[in-house]
Amino acid sequence: MTKRLHLYTIPPHRAFADALAQGLIRRFGGDPMRLARGILLVPTNRAKKAITDAFVRASGGGLLLPRLVAIGDPELDEAAGPFLDPADGEEPVPPAVAPLQRRLILARLVQAADPGCDSAEAVRLAGELGRTLDQMLVEQVDPRAMRDVATGELSEHWQRALDLFEIVLSQWPKELARLGRIDLAERRNRLLERVAAKWRDTPPDRFVCAAGITTSAPAIAALLRVVAELPGGMVVFPALDLSMDDEEWAMLGPFEAEMEGGRRKRALETHPQFHLKLLIDRMGAQRGEVQPWRVATELDAPPARSKAIASAMMPADLTRRWSELPAAERRLSGVRAIEVATPAEEAQAIALALREALETEGRTAALVTPDRALARRVAAHVARWGLHIDDTAGAPLASLPPGTLLLALAEAGAQGFAPLALLALLKHPLVAAGDGRLNWLEGARALDLALRGPRPAAGLAGIDAHLANPEGYDARIRATALDWWRTARPYLEPLEALYRADAAPLPSLLAQLRETATALCGDGLWGRADGRAAAALLDELEREAVHGPALVQPESLTAILRTLMEEVAVRP
Structure with a gap:
C-alpha cells in the first residue's frame, strides 16, 4: 500500500521563512514542548539563521524552538545530535578527510604525475579535481565510470583532463585507505542513508519537517521521501509552480535516452523549476501530490507577482504565448528596470535605490545577486553614507x-x-x-x-x-x-x-x-x-x-x- 505523502509548497510571493515559522507554530505551538521536540531540516546554516529569526518574529514572546539541522553542514552528525548518528547504533561512519588535507594530497599527486607542474598550479588543479570528485559522489556516480568515457572524438585537452583524473581513480583511494578516512561528500551520503533507514524502520515520535531544500542529490531525495511518508513528517518546497501546465512541466526534463543512437535530449537545467522537478522525480512523487502551504504573512508580495514571474520564465519554445497572456498574468506592478552603460553605474543606481528605501519609514531593502563584484561595489557606495550592509555571502579573505x-x-x-x-x-x-x-x-x-x-x-x-x-x-x-x-x-x-x-x-x-x-x-x-x-x-x-x-x-x-x-x- 502506497503511503500518503505530506508535500507542501510556499509560493514565491510569500516570505518563505516567516510563512514556515507561523505555519509550524499554528500546527504545534499549542503545546510548547511538542514544538520544541520537533526536527526541522533546512539546506544551509544561513537558512537556519533566517528561519530562527522568523520564529523570533512570529513568537511574540518566549518560545522553545525545534532542533534546526542544516543538511549542508560539514559536521552534519555533530550538528544533528544523536538522532542522526546515535552512540548506541551500528558501527560509526568513518571520519571525513579534511578539505585542505585532501587538496594538498591531490596537489602532491598532481606534481608526481607531472614533475614540470609548479606548486601553485598543482594546488589549483587539485581543487578542480576535488570539486569534480565531489559532484560525482553527491550524484552517487562511481568515479571509475570516467574510464568508460569515449575519447575518440574529443580534443587533445579533454584527453589530458581524463589522464589527470586518473589520479583520483588510482591513487586517491589508496591515500584514503592509508588515512582511514573517506570523502566528506561520501560521509554525508552515508549519514543521510543511515537516518533514512532508521526513520523508515522506526518513525520518530515527533514531527519532522524538511523545508527549503532544493538540491536533487539522490541521498537527499531518498531522505525527503522518507520524511514525507512519516506520520508527523512534512516536506515544504520553496516556490514550486503548481499552476504550470503539464506540457510546460514536461519540457523541463530530464529525458530518457533515445532507443536509437542512445542520445538524450538536453534538459532545461537553467530553468528555476528544473531542480525542483528533478528532486520530486527522484523522490518518486508527482507534482499533483503537492499542496499549498496556506499561511500568509505581512511581508508577502502581491499574489499576481508569482504568476508574472512564472510567465517570464517560460521555456523558449513557449514564449509565443506571451502575446496571448491576460494582463493579470504579466503584471509586474512596482517592478522597475534600468539600463546602464557600465557596472559602476549599475552599482550606483542600486545603492541609491537602497538608500531611498531606508530613508522611508517602515521600509526595508535587500539586494539579491550572485555577482559578488556587484555586491562589493554597492556595499562600497552605501558605506560613503554611513550605511553598513550585512552581506550574508561574506567577502573572500x-x-x-x-x-x-x-x-x-x-x-x-x-x-x-x-x-x-x-x-x-x-x-x-x-x-x-x-x-x-x-x-x-x-x-x-x-x-x-x-x-x-x-x-x-x-x-x-x-x-x-x-x-x-x-x-x-x-x-x-x-x-x-x-x-x-x-x-x-x-x-x-x-x-x-x-x-x-x-x-x-x-x-x-x-x-x-x-x-x-x-x-x-x-x-x-x-x-x-x-x-x-x-x-x-x-x-x-x-x-x-x-x-x-x-x-x-x-x-x-x-x-x-x-x-x-x-x-x-x-x-x-
Missing part, C-alpha cells in the same frame, strides 16, 4: 585587509622588493597601525618620492645603494628617505633571506610570512573576524602541509595563498 597584507608580503618578496610591490606593502593600512602610524606613513611617502625614476637593483641591497647615492638633483630626498629606511629594513630582511633560497618546505615559508606580518602589524592583525580567518588558514595550512608537495618555490607562495584565500568567505 583575499579581498580583506589581513588577506591583502599577506599577499602583499609574498608579492614583495617574489618581486625582489621592486618599488611598486614594496610601497604597496609599506603603505598597507594594517602596517604600523596605532600611535606610530603617522610617522610611518611620512617615512613611506619619503621613500615613495625617492624611488621614482629608474628602478633600483633587485633586493634590499638595491634599495640601499639607490638611497645612499649622493649624486643627482634628488640626493636630498634620497637622504631623507634613507634615515627612515634604516628603521623599516630590518622587518624585511628575514623575508628576503627566505626568497633568496631555493625551494623550501611550505611550513617554513608560511612561518616566516606570519612572523614578518606580525612584526609589521602587531598582534592586532589577527584580532578581528577577518584576522582570525587568516590565522586559522595559515595554521591549518602549516599543519596539513606535510601531506602536500615536499618543496615549494617561494615565488609560488603568492598564487597558492590567493587561490586558497579566494575560497574562504568571511561573514559579518
